[in-house]
Amino acid sequence: MNEIERLQQLAGITTEGAYVLRAEADDMPSKSQVMKMCKDGKSKKEICDMFPKCDQDKLKKMIDDCMKEMKESLNEGDGEPSLRDSFI
Numbered sequence: 001m002n003e004i005e006r007l008q009q010l011a012g013i014t015t016e017g018a019y020v021l022r023a024e025a026d027d028m029p030s031k032s033q034v035m036k037m038c039k040d041g042k043s044k045k046e047i048c049d050m051f052p053k054c055d056q057d058k059l060k061k062m063i064d065d066c067m068k069e070m071k072e073s074l075n076e077g078d079g080e081p082s083l084r085d086s087f088i
Contacts, residue, residue: 027051027054028051028054028055028058028062029047029050029051029054029059029062031062031065031066034059034062034063034066035066035069035070037050038063038066038067038070039070044060044063044064047059047063048060048063
């Protein structure tokens with residue numbers, strides 16, 4: 001095990017991604033953690049399976065909220081190009 005792998009193991013980071021999985025299994029992940037997992041393409045089931053002992057209803061609502069925010073942010077780019085876009 002090299003130095004980086006040892007530090008990742010101590011920090012609770014898996015090779016699967018930088019998700020904070022070292023927390024107790026019944027801990028609710030933060031919204032930023034859930035958002036990162038959503039952006040990384042994790043499904044609702046995969047995220048729920050990663051945190052089996054937390055309040056699944058609250059977690060599912062948080063996932064839905066993150067998915068909605070992601071969708072809204074994608075839709076903001078629709079429509080007429082802005083003045084800022086013409087300089088890019």
